[in-house]
Amino acid sequence: MQNQAYFRFYEELNDFLPLEQQKQSFAYDFNGTPSVKDAIEALGVPHTEVDLILINGISVNFDYLLKPADYVSVYPVFESLDISPLVRLRPAPLREVKFVLDVHLGKLARLLRLLGFDSFYRNNLTDEEIIEISTDERRIILTRDRGILKNKTVTHGYFIRNSNPEIQASEVCQRFDLYSRIQPFQRCLNCNGLIQPVKKDKIKEFLLPQTRQAFHEFFQCRNCQQIYWKGSHYQRMQEKIERIIQSKSNL
Numbered sequence: 001m002q003n004q005a006y007f008r009f010y011e012e013l014n015d016f017l018p019l020e021q022q023k024q025s026f027a028y029d030f031n032g033t034p035s036v037k038d039a040i041e042a043l044g045v046p047h048t049e050v051d052l053i054l055i056n057g058i059s060v061n062f063d064y065l066l067k068p069a070d071y072v073s074v075y076p077v078f079e080s081l082d083i084s085p086l087v088r089l090r091p092a093p094l095r096e097v098k099f100v101l102d103v104h105l106g107k108l109a110r111l112l113r114l115l116g117f118d119s120f121y122r123n124n125l126t127d128e129e130i131i132e133i134s135t136d137e138r139r140i141i142l143t144r145d146r147g148i149l150k151n152k153t154v155t156h157g158y159f160i161r162n163s164n165p166e167i168q169a170s171e172v173c174q175r176f177d178l179y180s181r182i183q184p185f186q187r188c189l190n191c192n193g194l195i196q197p198v199k200k201d202k203i204k205e206f207l208l209p210q211t212r213q214a215f216h217e218f219f220q221c222r223n224c225q226q227i228y229w230k231g232s233h234y235q236r237m238q239e240k241i242e243r244i245i246q247s248k249s250n251l
């Protein structure tokens with residue numbers, strides 16, 4: 001016989017639900033005794049998004065087994081609300097914020113590097129490789145593919161909502177509370193390596209004549225040797241950074 005429980009999802013977790021299930025309680029049919037984690041993921045919400053589950057008003061773990069007529073309230077990661085008396089589901093936050101990005105997020109990777117955040121990206125990684133890098137190097141997975149976040153071994157991940165790279169960068173800053181940690185022009189946009197000042201003499205043979213003439217201050221990636229200077233692209237990048245910082249108040 002089929003059993004029924006009732007679910008209500010809060011805040012941005014509603015992004016994962018069809019309209020008729022958003023911001024209201026709805027019945028969920030189940031057989032046997034699924035864990036509440038399995039039920040939440042069957043409804044389309046990756047477990048990495050969930051921070052608190054209340055069943056009939058009492059906080060439970062992911063492995064709680066669903067019972068008929070349970071009333072389940074599911075909450076996302078809270079940034080500001082203090083829920084310390086309740087059971088938090090997320091493992092402790094990673095102290096150092098580092099990312100590994102899914103293959104479809106190349107533009108976001110460059111923007112996060114521009115903001116100074118350690119962002120591993122290659123356009124040919126498999127899901128398995130992304131998960132392995134995340135686990136081995138303690139990197140948070142950023143993706144628009146919720147399938148990868150449902151993998152059991154994934155502990156830290158975030159599902160990017162927007163398709164516009166600049167808004168995506170704002171989303172990440174908001175979600176991980178990174179605004180105060182933005183340190184632009186520290187990382188190579190191409191390879192994620194650290195950049196440092198370099199004497200013009202050392203690199204002038206690689207410059208175009210007009211660049212050599214007009215600029216005197218240069219930086220170089222310690223990893224791939226890419227050379228940077230404050231040309232017209234520098235102005236455009238500064239404007240981007242400014243827009244992302246300004247987004248704090250608009251979100």
Ligand SMILES: [Zn+2]
Pocket residue numbers: 188189190191192193221222223224225226
């Ligand atoms: Zn580089």
